[in-house]
Structures are given as structure tokens and as C-alpha cells.
Amino acid sequence: MLKIPELVAPAGSPLKLKMAVFYGADAVYLAGKRFGLRTAAENFTNTELCEACSFAHDNGVRVYVALNGFLHDKDMCDLDEYVRFLEKIKVDAVIVSDIGVLRAVRDNSALNIHLSTQNTCLNMESAKFWKDLGVKRIVLGREVSILEAKRIREMAVVEIEMFVHGSMCMSYSGNCTISNYTFGRDSNRGGCKHSCRFEYDIEWGGKKRRSDFFMSSKDLMAAEYLEDLAKAGIDAVKIEGRMKTPYYLGTVCKTYSELLCEMREHGYLSLEKISSATKELRKISHRDYCTGNLLEKASADSIFNEREMIKSSFEIVAIVFEVKIGEYMLAQVKNGIKKEDELELLLFKGKPKKVFAGDMKNVLDEPLESARPGILVKLPYVHGAGKWNLLRRSVSCLQEING
Amino acid sequence: MNIVSHIENINELEKSCESGIGEVIVSTKGLGRFGNMDIPTIKELAVRCRKLPLRPVLEWDILMTETVFRESVEILKAIPLKDFKAVRVVDPGAVRYLMKYMPEVKIQLVLENGNNNLRAIEMWRDIVSNHIDRIVLPREIPFHQLKKNLLNLGVETELYVFGRLPITYSPRKLLDRMGVPTGQNNEKKALAGTNELPGEIFEVIENENGTFMFHSRDLCLLEHMDEISGIGVNWARIDPIPGMDKRKFCKGPFQENLTDRKFSKLKNELLDTDHASYIGDVIEVKNGSHIAIYVKNKSAFVKMNMKLRFLTPEGKIKIGPVCFLKNSSWNDVDLIESGSLAFMNHLSGISNKTAVFMMDA
Numbered sequence: 001m002l003k004i005p006e007l008v009a010p011a012g013s014p015l016k017l018k019m020a021v022f023y024g025a026d027a028v029y030l031a032g033k034r035f036g037l038r039t040a041a042e043n044f045t046n047t048e049l050c051e052a053c054s055f056a057h058d059n060g061v062r063v064y065v066a067l068n069g070f071l072h073d074k075d076m077c078d079l080d081e082y083v084r085f086l087e088k089i090k091v092d093a094v095i096v097s098d099i100g101v102l103r104a105v106r107d108n109s110a111l112n113i114h115l116s117t118q119n120t121c122l123n124m125e126s127a128k129f130w131k132d133l134g135v136k137r138i139v140l141g142r143e144v145s146i147l148e149a150k151r152i153r154e155m156a157v158v159e160i161e162m163f164v165h166g167s168m169c170m171s172y173s174g175n176c177t178i179s180n181y182t183f184g185r186d187s188n189r190g191g192c193k194h195s196c197r198f199e200y201d202i203e204w205g206g207k208k209r210r211s212d213f214f215m216s217s218k219d220l221m222a223a224e225y226l227e228d229l230a231k232a233g234i235d236a237v238k239i240e241g242r243m244k245t246p247y248y249l250g251t252v253c254k255t256y257s258e259l260l261c262e263m264r265e266h267g268y269l270s271l272e273k274i275s276s277a278t279k280e281l282r283k284i285s286h287r288d289y290c291t292g293n294l295l296e297k298a299s300a301d302s303i304f305n306e307r308e309m310i311k312s313s314f315e316i317v318a319i320v321f322e323v324k325i326g327e328y329m330l331a332q333v334k335n336g337i338k339k340e341d342e343l344e345l346l347l348f349k350g351k352p353k354k355v356f357a358g359d360m361k362n363v364l365d366e367p368l369e370s371a372r373p374g375i376l377v378k379l380p381y382v383h384g385a386g387k388w389n390l391l392r393r394s395v396s397c398l399q400e401i402n403g
Numbered sequence: 404m405n406i407v408s409h410i411e412n413i414n415e416l417e418k419s420c421e422s423g424i425g426e427v428i429v430s431t432k433g434l435g436r437f438g439n440m441d442i443p444t445i446k447e448l449a450v451r452c453r454k455l456p457l458r459p460v461l462e463w464d465i466l467m468t469e470t471v472f473r474e475s476v477e478i479l480k481a482i483p484l485k486d487f488k489a490v491r492v493v494d495p496g497a498v499r500y501l502m503k504y505m506p507e508v509k510i511q512l513v514l515e516n517g518n519n520n521l522r523a524i525e526m527w528r529d530i531v532s533n534h535i536d537r538i539v540l541p542r543e544i545p546f547h548q549l550k551k552n553l554l555n556l557g558v559e560t561e562l563y564v565f566g567r568l569p570i571t572y573s574p575r576k577l578l579d580r581m582g583v584p585t586g587q588n589n590e591k592k593a594l595a596g597t598n599e600l601p602g603e604i605f606e607v608i609e610n611e612n613g614t615f616m617f618h619s620r621d622l623c624l625l626e627h628m629d630e631i632s633g634i635g636v637n638w639a640r641i642d643p644i645p646g647m648d649k650r651k652f653c654k655g656p657f658q659e660n661l662t663d664r665k666f667s668k669l670k671n672e673l674l675d676t677d678h679a680s681y682i683g684d685v686i687e688v689k690n691g692s693h694i695a696i697y698v699k700n701k702s703a704f705v706k707m708n709m710k711l712r713f714l715t716p717e718g719k720i721k722i723g724p725v726c727f728l729k730n731s732s733w734n735d736v737d738l739i740e741s742g743s744l745a746f747m748n749h750l751s752g753i754s755n756k757t758a759v760f761m762m763d764a
Contacts, residue, residue: 014699033677045677051701070517072660073548100523118517123472126496133530141468143574148469172466174517176571180543181618181653182600184661188517191662195599196571202607204583204593214577214595215616293468293574300580321686321697322731322744330731330744332686363731363746364692374755376687376695376731376744 002230004264005237008064008161009253012242013042015319017052018388019250020061022348024257027062027236028052029095035067035079037097037118037190046085053089062092066242067105068116070098070174070188083108093136097174097188102133112136117163118174118188123148127156137161139238142168143293146225150232159235164222165252165281166240168292170196170215197308218304221289223277226259227269244285247316247334250346250390251284258349283314283392317343318377318391328378329355329385330363335393337371345382346390353382355391404632407460407561409642411439411588413448419457426458426638428491433478435462436572436612439588442481449486458488460511463497465612466572472496484508489536502534509536515563519543521552528558537561537638542568545660546627550634559637565625566642567606568618568655577614578607620653627657676758682711685757689749693729696745696759703761705745707737710762713753722762723750 009025011017020028030052031043044052049065056063065086069075083105086094093112096102097119105113114137115121115130122141130138137159140149144162153160169176176187178195185191196215201208220240222229229237237260239252255277262273281289290302318331329345337343337357344352360368361378371377379391407426410419419427430438431445440448445461452459461482467475475497484490489509492498493516501508510531518524519541528538537559540549553560583591591609595616603619621644624631628639644650683699698705705711707728713721729746730736739745 047677047679047681047700054701071520072544073520073552076520076522098517098520098523099526100518100520103522103526120466121495123467123469123494123496125472125499126494129495129499132499141466143466143468145468151469170575170577171571171573175466177516177543178570178616180662181568181570181620181655182603186543186660186662189662195597198597198599200595200597202578202581202583202593202595204578204581204591209581212581214581215571215573217575298575300576302575303577303580324732362689363687363695363733365733374687375689 002227002263002267003233003235004260005226005230005234006062006161007253007256007260008236008238009249010239010242010244011052011249012244014044014048014052016242016246016249017056019246019390020253021056021059022386022388023250023253024261024348025061025239025253026257027064027092028056029064029066029238030242031066031068032082035069035071035075035082035101037066037068037116037188049086049091050089053091057090064093064095064114065091066095066116067101068095068097068118069101069190070118070186071101072189075189076100076104079104080108083111087111095139099133102135106134114139114161116174117141120172120174124152124155127152127158127160131156131158137235139163141173142220143172145296146228146232146234146294149229149234153233153235160233161236161238162229162234162294163220163240163292164226164229164237165220165256166244167287168217168220168240170217199307213305213307214303216287216304216306216308217298218288218290218302219286220292220294221278221281221286222291222294223256223259223281224269224274225291225294226256227263230263245316246319247390247392248284251280254346254348255280283312285312313394314344314392315395316390317341317393318379320345320385320387320389320391321376323385323387324381326381328361328381329389330376330378331391333371333373333375333377336373337377337393339369341393343379343391343393345385346392347384348386348389350384352392353384355379355382404628404636405638407638407640409462409566409640411437413440413444413451416448416451416455416457420455424457424641426460426488427452428460428462428640430462430464431478431482432611433475434465436464436569436615437588437608437610438462442478445482446486449483453486459486460489460491461487462491464491464493464513466494466574467496468574472500476500491539498531502531506534508534510534511537511539511561513539515539515542517541524552524556528556539563539640540636542622543656543660546630546634546657549636553635560635561638561640562624562631562636563622564628564631564639564641565623565644566621566640567644568620568622568653569615570605570618571616572613573615574613576609578609583609618653620651622655623652624654624657627654678760680712680761682759682761685713685753685755685759686744688753688755691749693746693749694753696739696747698739698741698743698745701741703741705739705747705759712760712762713750714758714760715752715754716756719752721750721752723748
């Protein structure tokens with residue numbers, strides 16, 4: 001019987017944690033206020049981490065805490081205490097890059113250790129090296145193909161996790177210090193300026209090529225290769241994006257989760273299911289998709305030679321905060337809604353449902369012609385609606401976000 | 404302090420020796436990031452070094468996927484490693500391979516990237532243990548910290564003091580699609596500039612191992628050689644820089660790691676809610692009517708007549724009592740518990756994302 005990989009989703013904030021859990025993740029990765037790589041994400045206070053663990057565990061979801069910065073000595077103070085705290089609140093594993101952090105985890109707890117992709121583990125010998133040091137699972141570098149991962153899994157006998165969706169570094173992860181030297185912001189401590197997404201003028205031999213985004217990578221999408229990953233024995237598949245929006249997260253989690261469910265039920269993925277999944281994934285913001293190095297070495301096709309744009313055919317308009325069965329859904333507006341808008345409610349499972357904004361009211365039950373971001377609106381109840389469901393709307397434009 | 408330097412050409416050997424260099428780093432295709440010597444040349448170089456007071460060190464610093472790793476090992480096996488003082492490695496897979504299958508080979512462990520704390524350096528030292536020849540120290544550690552870390556390390560060390568600064572290493576061939584011609588050593592070379600960093604020009608080199616970008620300024624710590632030697636660094640790496648007279652120099656993070664200063668500005672610490680009295684956040688404000696609070700904290704509640712403290716995203720503090728309390732159906736209630744929305748009287752100066760706390764906790 002085909003072993004189905006665990007779906008590991010990012011949770012950059014308590015709200016995103018709810019999205020990941022309700023939209024089908026098997027595990028979430030998140031970080032506290034320190035020691036992680038995404039310092040610009042909202043992240044979790046210690047109290048929130050405690051609550052996150054209880055909440056996730058109550059819903060059958062595992063919690064992996066990222067301690068994946070490459071730390072300097074002064075960042076290390078309180079790490080031992082923090083590790084003991086994480087063990088006490090029963091996180092399921094910690095994700096580390098830095099061997100000094102790994103030692104701190106080993107010395108202060110019996111926590112499971114996952115090796116972050118930032119460590120660029122790319123081969124079997126490297127996997128054995130980390131396994132010998134007590135690492136239970138390795139998040140392989142995105143440069144590794146499915147075939148290579150299979151061999152590493154078989155020969156090193158260690159759990160393997162691979163990225164299947166989201167943004168990719170052009171550089172070997174953890175090996176880029178452009179931000180460090182040009183902006184004084186350490187990319188390996190969460191300060192990456194995304195210099196690889198900048199527009200460059202390139203000169204060689206008297207020739208000049210203006211406006212090239214030669215270091216910008218397309219995004220990864222491996223929905224159609226989930227079956228290959230499962231057959232290769234990959235233990236977990238990961239979604240990138242602790243900084244991404246709740247809408248992005250909800251959609252990606254739901255799509256991959258439903259594909260994995262389909263595989264669990266039928267032992268394979270139908271073409272129809274894959275096609276519908278990839279259509280759904282194109283509705284969210286992305287930079288054009290590619291398969292990275294999963295099948296073969298990423299070629300020139302993997303370069304996203306365009307200015308950063310939100311390319312999505314749908315946008316989030318609201319998040320449901322309360323549901324009064326048979327009466328209304330109370331939602332917080334994220335993008336303005338007009339009376340004539342036709343919305344879709346993204347249920348946790350199954351197809352989206354239509355919602356008409358025509359009957360939209362405020363909390364005082366006053367009818368609204370339009371609703372601006374940041375206010376609460378009552379929308380007609382839709383069967384199956386739940387708290388934290390997302391409401392979205394079709395858009396036909398591209399919004400430029402970067403200059 | 405001894406000097407180690409990279410050489411690209413066998414004919415540079417004697418000159419290196421005359422310059423007082425005690426050790427040369429040599430690189431071959433399939434092992435070194437910029438390796439351009441073939442195996443016969445490498446073998447000849449090692450033989451010629453025997454007659455000179457100069458020790459050769461073989462560089463095996465590419466990052467390797469499984470397929471590349473196996474190819475690299477075959478190249479390594481074709482080189483008489485006994486003629487080399489040590490092999491310089493970056494990839495932990497290479498470290499393990501040498502320790503397990505070539506235990507007689509000494510390792511120069513390159514910890515230049517991402518091993519910026521003492522625990523990390525000590526852990527590596529302990530793992531490689533008696534196989535270790537030297538630790539190549541991280542580039543990101545400021546001098547004052549380096550000084551502390553070297554006190555009891557008990558192993559030979561090296562620091563990069565002069566040369567070009569590679570700042571990114573991509574496995575992808577980024578210049579290929581532009582039609583940049585292949586030149587000497589099978590490399591494509593270009594210069595890249597961006598409006599985001601006016602006046603800075605970055606050299607980009609693509610070869611069979613991928614694409615590398617170099618900092619627009621080269622590293623020069625020559626004026627600090629005495630200090631570096633004084634804290635016990637045994638070897639200084641000084642690499643040749645082509646066209647040196649036209650180059651700009653920097654000291655990297657040697658004097659201060661700027662990140663430490665800049666990070667404090669990246670986050671709004673005013674919104675620290677890690678407090679037992681934290682209730683939740685304001686998610687709607689209707690002037691003259693109400694504010695809506697999402698009661699987030701698991702053990703929190705909002706009760707009629709209780710006094711609340713509001714911390715706005717700008718850091719302003721407001722205090723106010725709950726004069727009316729309603730649920731989303733707009734019914735009066737005495738208490739709203741965690742996970743629900745509480746609607747209370749409007750207070751001026753409060754905006755969305757304001758954090759709400761109990762007053763008397």
C-alpha cells in the first residue's frame with residue numbers, strides 16, 4: 001500500500017495556523033519571536049506557542065518549531081531555556097540549520113530534530129552525517145531530484161521531507177549573503193532583502209542587457225508529482241511561505257490535502273484531480289510555476305524574468321469570524337466588497353460555494369452598498385460554512401506590487 | 404602568522420614560494436567551485452611542491468547533489484591525496500566521506516558560511532576530531548567575538564583576510580540564456596548592476612558548477628594582520644585579485660556585524676502581547692457606535708464594567724471601561740469568552756489591530 005506523505009504547512013501567525021489546520025495540513029511549522037529565519041513574520045509569543053500546540057494537537061496536527069537561523073553567539077543566550085520550554089509544551093520537533101543550535105537542542109531536551117533546508121543537505125553521505133548526530137528528519141535542499149531523494153531515503157534510512165510548493169531561492173539555501181554585504185541584513189538570521197528579485201543591467205564584452213531579472217526563480221509547484229514522491233518513499237511534503245497570506249495558505253493546503261486524500265483512498269491520482277488542483281493553484285498569487293529540480297536540473301525556463309507581480313485570478317475578500325447557522329456569516333473584510341460582487345466561500349473540504357454580496361449588512365443589521373477593508377459584515381448563511389472559512393472573488397487584472 | 408593562497412596556474416608555484424606563501428590551495432574541475440586544473444596538472448603540481456617549502460591543499464568545496472557527489476568521488480580517487488597536506492571541504496557529506504573512507508586524509512574544515520557561534524565551531528571540531536588539520540573560520544563573525552571564541556579552541560585556524568568576496572552560489576546557469584560567450588576556463592563572465600544599489604557593480608561568473616556572484620568590494624583586512632595574529636589565528640588567506648588597482652575594498656563584518664543594529668528596527672516591538680493580561684485584538688471600529696474585539700487569549704474574557712487597557716499599533720495607551728457589551732447578534736450580554744467577538748462602546752483613539760489587555764492583571 002502506498003505510504004502517503006505528511007503535509008507540512010507554514011504558520012506565520014496564529015491566524016495562519018488556523019488556516020493551515022482547518023484547510024488540511026497534517027503538520028505545521030512555525031517560529032517563536034526569536035531563533036527563526038523569518039523575523040519579519042508575525043510569529044508566536046510563548047503564550048501563543050503554548051496555545052498553538054494545544055490547538056494543533058486537539059485537531060490531530062503536529063507542530064514543528066523552526067529554530068533555523070544561523071545564530072551568532074549573542075543570539076544564543078536563552079536558547080537552552082527556550083529549548084526546554086518547547087519540550088515542556090510538547091512540540092513535536094524542532095527544525096534546525098545551525099549545528100550549534102542542534103547541540104543546544106540535544107543537550108537540553110529529547111526533542112525530535114529536523115534538519116532545515118537552509119543546511120543544504122543534498123546527498124546520502126550528508127544525510128548519514130546528520131542522522132549520526134541525532135537528526136530524525138531531513139528537509140532536503142531544493143536542488144535534489146525525486147530520484148536522488150529516493151536513493152538518499154533508502155540508503156541513509158532517515159525521514160525525508162521535500163518542498164512541493166512555493167517560492168524558491170535561486171542560490172543554494174543558506175549560501176546567499178547578498179543582503180549581508182549590501183544591506184547589512186543577515187539573510188541567514190531573517191533579514192533577507194530578496195536581492196535576487198531585483199532588476200539588473202547585465203554587461204559583458206561591450207554588450208549590455210537592460211532590465212533583466214536573471215536571479216529571480218519561478219515558484220515551485222509539484223501537485224502533479226505527488227504520486228511520484230509517495231512512491232519514492234518521501235515522508236513529508238512541505239509548503240513554503242510563513243510570510244504568505246491566509247488566502248494563499250488556505251488554498252494551497254486545501255489543494256494538496258485533497259490530492260493526498262485522493263491518493264490515500266484510491267492509491268493513485270487521477271488526471272482529472274490533478275488538472276483541477278493545478279487550476280486551483282493558479283488562482284492564487286504566484287510567479288509562474290516550474291518543477292524546480294524535482295525531475296531534472298532546473299534550466300533557463302526556471303528563471304522568472306519579470307517584475308514582481310501578483311498573478312492570481314482570485315483574491316481574498318474576507319475571513320469568516322462567526323457563523324450563526326441558518327442566519328448569517330460574520331466576516332472581516334480584507335479587500336473592499338461591493339453589493340454586486342459574486343463571492344466564493346472556500347469551505348474546508350469540497351467545492352467552493354457561491355455567496356452573493358447583495359444582502360450584505362453591518363453588525364447593526366443596516367444594509368450596505370459596499371464594505372471597506374477592516375470592517376465586519378454579515379453575509380447570508382451558506383450551508384457548511386465554518387469559522388475561519390475564506391471568502392474570495394474572481395479578478396481579471398494583474399496588480400503590480402513592486403515598482 | 405602563515406600565509407595561504409589560492410593559485411590558478413601551476414606556473415605560479417615558484418612565485419608563490421618567493422612571496423612567502425606557505426601553503427597553496429589548488430582546485431580541479433569537479434571538486435572546486437572555480438577549479439580549472441586537470442588531474443595530470445594537479446599531480447605534477449604536487450610533485451613540484453615537494454621540492455619547495457610549500458604545501459599544496461586540495462579544494463573540494465562544491466555543494467553536491469547525490470549524482471554530483473558520486474562523480475566527485477571518482478575524481479577524488481584519481482588524485483594521489485598522500486601528496487597533499489589536506490583536503491578543504493564544505494559539504495558535510497564530503498566530511499563524512501573522507502572520515503569514513505579515507506581516514507588518513509587530513510581535513511581543512513571550511514566553516515565560512517553559517518557557523519557563526521562558538522558552539523557550532525566546537526561541535527565541528529569535536530566531530531572531525533583527529534582528522535582535523537585546520538578550521539577555516541566564519542567570515543561573518545566580528546573581530547571582538549572572534550577573539551573570545553578562539554581562546555580555548557585548541558585547533559589550528561585560518562581567516563580570510565584579502566580577496567574577492569563571493570556572496571551567492573547558485574546551482575543554476577543564470578547567464579546561459581543571455582548568450583554570454585564562454586571564455587577562458589570554460590567560464591562565462593558578466594557584470595551586474597541594479598538601481599537598488601546605485602554605483603555597485605557585481606561580477607558574475609558561470610561555470611559547470613553553477614553561477615557565482617561577487618561583492619562589488621573586495622575584502623581587505625591587511626591593516627589588521629597584527630590584531631588577527633595576536634588573537635591566535637595561525638593562517639591568513641590572501642588571494643590574488645585581478646586588476647587590483649581599480650578595485651574598491653571593504654572590511655565586511657570584521658568590525659561590526661550591521662545586522663545586529665538593523666534588526667531592532669525590523670519589527671514593531673510595541674505590539675508585544677506575550678502577557679497574561681492580553682485579551683485579544685480590535686478588529687472593527689465604528690466611530691460613535693462600537694469597537695469589536697476578537698477575544699483571542701484562551702483564558703481571557705470581556706465582562707461588563709471591566710476596565711480595559713488598549714495598546715495601539717503606534718504604541719499609544721488608552722484606558723476605558725466596558726459600558727455596554729453585545730454579541731454579534733447585537734444582544735446585551737454580561738460576558739464574552741475566548742474565541743468570540745465582543746462589541747463594546749466606542750473609545751476615541753483606538754484603531755484596528757489595537758491590542759487589548761485586562762487592567763488589573
